[in-house]
Every structure is written in C-alpha cells, then in structure tokens.
Amino acid sequence: MVGIFEVGAVPFNADGWGPLESSTNAAAAATTLPLHVPFAPFSRSDKLGRIADFTRNFANANPSNRPPGSASESPFDFSLDIDAFPLANPDDDSSFRLVDAKPPTRPKFGPKWRFNQNRPQLPQRRDEEVEARKREAEKERARRDRLYNLNRSNQNQQRREAAIFKSSVDIQPEWNMLDQILFSTFSKLSFTVPEPEDLLLCGALEYYDRSFDRITPKNERRLERFKNRNFFKVTTTDDPVIRRLANEDKATVFATDTILATLMCAPRSVYSWDIVIQRVGNKLFFDKRDGSQLDLLSVHETSQEPLPEAKDDINSAYSLSVEAAYINQNFSQQVLLSDGDKVYFDEPNPFANEGDDVASVAYRYRRWKLDNDMYLVARCEVQSVVEVNNQKSFLTLNALNEFDPKYSGVDWRQKLETQRGAVLATELKNNANKLAKWTAQSILASADLMKLGYVSRVHPRDHFNHVILGVVGYKPKDFAAQINLNTANMWGIVKSIVDLCMKLNEGKYVLVKDPSKPQVRIYEVPADAFENDYVEEPLPEEEQVQPPAEDAEGGEANGTANDVEEKEIEAQT
Numbered sequence: 350m351v352g353i354f355e356v357g358a359v360p361f362n363a364d365g366w367g368p369l370e371s372s373t374n375a376a377a378a379a380t381t382l383p384l385h386v387p388f389a390p391f392s393r394s395d396k397l398g399r400i401a402d403f404t405r406n407f408a409n410a411n412p413s414n415r416p417p418g419s420a421s422e423s424p425f426d427f428s429l430d431i432d433a434f435p436l437a438n439p440d441d442d443s444s445f446r447l448v449d450a451k452p453p454t455r456p457k458f459g460p461k462w463r464f465n466q467n468r469p470q471l472p473q474r475r476d477e478e479v480e481a482r483k484r485e486a487e488k489e490r491a492r493r494d495r496l497y498n499l500n501r502s503n504q505n506q507q508r509r510e511a512a513i514f515k516s517s518v519d520i521q522p523e524w525n526m527l528d529q530i531l532f533s534t535f536s537k538l539s540f541t542v543p544e545p546e547d548l549l550l551c552g553a554l555e556y557y558d559r560s561f562d563r564i565t566p567k568n569e570r571r572l573e574r575f576k577n578r579n580f581f582k583v584t585t586t587d588d589p590v591i592r593r594l595a596n597e598d599k600a601t602v603f604a605t606d607t608i609l610a611t612l613m614c615a616p617r618s619v620y621s622w623d624i625v626i627q628r629v630g631n632k633l634f635f636d637k638r639d640g641s642q643l644d645l646l647s648v649h650e651t652s653q654e655p656l657p658e659a660k661d662d663i664n665s666a667y668s669l670s671v672e673a674a675y676i677n678q679n680f681s682q683q684v685l686l687s688d689g690d691k692v693y694f695d696e697p698n699p700f701a702n703e704g705d706d707v708a709s710v711a712y713r714y715r716r717w718k719l720d721n722d723m724y725l726v727a728r729c730e731v732q733s734v735v736e737v738n739n740q741k742s743f744l745t746l747n748a749l750n751e752f753d754p755k756y757s758g759v760d761w762r763q764k765l766e767t768q769r770g771a772v773l774a775t776e777l778k779n780n781a782n783k784l785a786k787w788t789a790q791s792i793l794a795s796a797d798l799m800k801l802g803y804v805s806r807v808h809p810r811d812h813f814n815h816v817i818l819g820v821v822g823y824k825p826k827d828f829a830a831q832i833n834l835n836t837a838n839m840w841g842i843v844k845s846i847v848d849l850c851m852k853l854n855e856g857k858y859v860l861v862k863d864p865s866k867p868q869v870r871i872y873e874v875p876a877d878a879f880e881n882d883y884v885e886e887p888l889p890e891e892e893q894v895q896p897p898a899e900d901a902e903g904g905e906a907n908g909t910a911n912d913v914e915e916k917e918i919e920a921q922t
Contacts, residue, residue, distance in 0.1 A: 538841030613839035646673035729794035742797035791825035
C-alpha cells in the first residue's frame with residue numbers, strides 16, 4: 350500500500366517577498382538543530398559543514414557586531430555567520446598556505462645522520478676522509494694524464510725528428526763554426542726602415558680573373574696544368590740586374606724576397622734550411638744553393654702530427670713539398686684572364702729567352718736604407734694585377750693544399766663554406782712558417798692584395814689531380830697583424846744578421862738552421878763549396894711513386910706523363 354505524501358500549505362505573502370511573519374516564527378520554534386556537530390572552529394584544510402545559516406536572527410544572536418542604533422530591516426540575515434567562521438583570525442591563517450613551505454623530511458639514515466649524540470664529530474671526520482680520498486684520486490688522475498700526454502708528445506717528437514729533422518746541408522768536418530744565434534734573441538729585435546724606392550721593374554703581368562672569388566666547394570674547378578710556361582727561381586748572384594746594380598754601387602747588401610722572408614720568419618721555422626753568404630769587398634750577397642729547399646714549399650711543418658717517414662710516400666715531407674710547389678705554380682697561372690691583355694714594365698723578363706712562354710710575373714728591384722751608408726736591394730715578385738677605380742693594384746698569388754683531412758682534422762669540402770675561419774686557423778697552426786713567409790714577401794713587394802687559394806686533392810691517394818675549392822683575398826699588413834707578424838721585428842732580424850756578417854772577412858759562409866734546435870749557426874766554408882757536389886740526385890724512375898689508376902672519367906691510366914711532369918717541376922725549382 351502506497352503512502353500518501355501530504356504537502357503542507359504554503360501561505361501567500363501579498364506584502365513582499367518571503368514567508369509571512371507568523372509562519373516564520375512557528376517554523377523557527379519547531380526547528381531543532383543537531384547536537385555535537387563541530388562546525389567551528391575548523392581547520393581550513395577540513396571540509397566545511399555549512400556555508401550560511403538562514404534560520405538565525407543575526408541581530409538577536411550577535412548584537413555586538415552591529416553598529417550602535419542599527420537594526421536589520423529583515424528578521425533574516427543571508428550573510429555568512431562570522432562567529433561560526435572567523436575568517437579574520439590571524440592565528441588560523443598560519444595553518445593554511447597556497448604553497449607547501451614545510452621543510453622536507455630528512456632521511457633517517459642519511460650522510461648527516463648522527464647515530465650517537467655523544468660522538469658528534471665522527472660523521473664529520475668520515476666526510477673529510479671521503480673528500481680527501483677524492484682529491485687524491487683527482488690528483489693521481491691528472492698526473493697520469495700529464496704523463497700520457499707528455500709521452501705521446503715525446504713519441505711524436507721523436508718520430509718527427511727521425512723522419513724529417515735532418516740538416517738541409519751536410520756539415521763538413523773542415524768547416525769552421527763561427528757563431529750560433531738562438532731564436533729567443535730574435536724576438537727582442539726591432540728596427541724601423543723608411544719606405545723603399547723602386548729602382549727597376551721588369552717583366553709583364555696578366556689581369557686577375559675575379560670569377561675565381563665566387564668559387565665554393567659546391568662549384569669547384571679542376572686545377573689545370575701549364576706545362577709549357579717557364580718559371581724562374583734564380584739566385585741573387587746569377588741575376589743579371591742585381592749584378593748591374595752592384596757594379597753601379599746602388600747598395601751594399603743584395604738578396605731576393607724569398608731569402609729575406611726566410612730570415613724574417615726564421616723563429617717560426619721547424620725544418621732545416623740554409624743560406625749562402627758571400628762577402629765580396631764591402632758588399633754582401635745572400636744566395637741559395639742549387640737544389641735548396643727554399644724553392645720548395647713546406648707542408649705541415651708546424652703541425653704536431655708526424656708525417657710518414659718514407660721519402661717515396663706521397664704524404665712524406667719531401668713529396669708534399671714538391672706537390673705544393675706544383676700546385677702553387679699552376680694556381681698562379683689559372684686564376685688569370687686568358688684574353689691576352691698584359692701590363693708591360695720598363696724591361697722584359699731578365700731570365701727569359703725570346704719566344705718563351707713565360708709565366709705572369711713582375712720583378713720589382715727595390716732598395717731599403719739600413720744605415721747612413723748601408724742600403725739593401727732585393728728582387729721582389731708579384732704575380733698579377735687588377736684594376737680598381739682606374740688604378741692598377743699588384744697581387745701575389747699562393748695556394749694552400751689539402752692532402753688528407755685525417756692529418757689536419759678539418760675537411761675543407763665540409764667546413765670551407767660555413768667555417769672558413771676554422772679552416773684558416775688550422776692552416777695557421779700547421780703551416781705557420783709558410784703563411785708568414787708569403788705575407789712577408791707580399792709586404793716586401795708592396796702588394797696591394799694577397800690571394801690565397803684552397804686546393805685539394807680529388808682523392809686523398811691521388812696526388813696528381815686537384816681541384817680549387819675557394820679563393821680569399823687579404824691585405825698584407827692586415828693579415829700580418831692577424832697572424833702576429835711584426836714588421837719591425839722582421840727587419841730587426843735582417844739588420845742583426847747583416848751587421849754580424851759585415852764584421853766577417855771576405856769569403857764564403859753558410860747560415861744553417863739547426864735541424865732539431867731553435868737556433869742558427871754560421872760556418873765558414875771553402876770558396877768552391879756548393880759548386881757541384883751538393884746537388885741532390887733525383888730518385889730512379891723505377892723507385893718513384895706511381896699514381897693510382899684512374900677510371901675513364903678521370904684521366905691517364907698510368908703515371909708516365911705525370912712522372913715526367915714532376916721531374917720537370919723539380920728541374921725548374
């Protein structure tokens with residue numbers, strides 16, 4: 350049986366909103382609140398039991414909170430019960446935080462746990478012992494690393510000395526050593542020379558092809574071969590122009606830019622070299638021997654990684670020097686315009702015969718004042734000319750060569766376009782002497798710009814075929830400042846050696862860089878020394894390195910033509 354739910358009568362209040370006053374009093378009288386319910390005080394993290402009390406008369410319950418003389422117009426107050434919920438109590442605010450700021454609980458058995466309050470120093474001593482053991486372990490590891498690096502450096506040094514640290518000339522027992530100069534003394538020298546004057550310009554120059562400035566590894570160009578062009582490396586006393594200037598008493602000291610650059614950059618050299626000095630009357634001539642290493646270009650000279658010891662290896666010091674000379678000569682002719690326009694100077698090339706195909710080169714015979722009555726004349730070379738703002742500017746052209754990226758650690762084809770500075774920094778580390786000599790030669794010739802080409806092998810094992818990956822131009826003086834090459838120090842070295850040699854008697858001497866120590870020695874040699882006895886014999890044909898066989902796209906299938914070409918380069922240099 351379903352019960353009947355009775356809905357009470359709802360009185361109608363015609364005077365306003367809400368129940369009638371009589372019914373409200375009756376409902377309040379009949380209302381009974383639950384007992385033992387802790388509504389307040391409460392913690393703010395607890396759940397609330399009620400929000401507002403609509404059954405209490407606020408004016409009667411808490412008259413002290415009302416202002417004096419005020420009364421509620423309604424018997425009911427629909428606001429929060431302030432007594433039940435004291436929000437303004439500051440003591441309760443301390444139990445509530447938006448962010449948990451309580452300190453983290455410490456582990457019971459941590460490194461700072463004190464298991465015995467009577468012995469508080471024991472954990473501290475244990476920590477100190479652990480730290481002391483760590484410091485000793487770090488010192489031992491650092492000591493082992495130093496020993497390992499030192500042993501490795503010594504091994505590399507021994508390998509380099511065994512491979513290439515040999516004297517450039519055989520010291521004969523009858524030679525008399527007069528003096529030896531440490532490179533450390535060169536760093537303290539300084540001498541300022543006035544601007545030089547041009548005595549004579551010879552030869553002819555071709556214009557530089559500016560399209561080579563836009564070459565990148567992505568649009569590389571094959572290095573061409575100029576077999577029919579003649580390159581001349583004539584020493585000082587064999588130069589007819591210098592002989593004529595000497596007879597006219599134009600100067601006291603005579604040399605070439607290659608010899609002067611070798612002296613100026615001597616502190617940066619590692620390989621052995623030698624210069625022949627002849628004192629004739631009151632004049633001084635600096636010469637090079639036939640077959641001297643000054644005509645070749647060193648490769649990887651200042652690197653810490655040793656090169657292969659076998660001389661016939663394509664990556665040995667001698668083979669790389671011949672390859673670098675071959676690359677440098679061909680590069681200096683390929684970057685020129687082939688339209689035939691040339692700039693001719695006062696006299697033709699003094700070393701060429703009529704009808705010869707001569708390489709683009711101009712010789713500037715320049716004179717510097719070293720003292721009140723002492724002048725120096727040197728033959729300087731520039732390889733090209735460019736016209737800027739209707740003015741002709743001289744250029745020197747040289748090429749850096751990459752033979753195997755594993756020796757340098759930098760792959761030019763990957764880094765040259767995006768990290769050219771890193772490539773140049775690596776070359777400055779591995780070829781500091783060569784780059785310094787090129788810069789010194791450009792400064793001696795007063796070249797307006799020096800162009801450096803980046804030439805790499807087509808394949809690391811093919812040392813006959815190369816490609817041009819890029820060409821960069823620098824102002825010689827700016828580049829000298831970049832590589833820390835001081836012009837005053839360079840001339841200070843030359844001036845000190847000239848003053849030393851002017852004190853010698855008439856005769857022939859040789860200045861030799863020590864093969865294993867940073868110093869040079871001066872020997873007095875017989876007058877007939879270096880005539881025909883010290884020319885280095887080339888390797889027999891059957892012992893020469895043969896190039897790898899190329900495919901149909903590459904070139905020759907054997908190295909006969911290339912071997913002949915290399916012999917021609919060696920004969921020219």
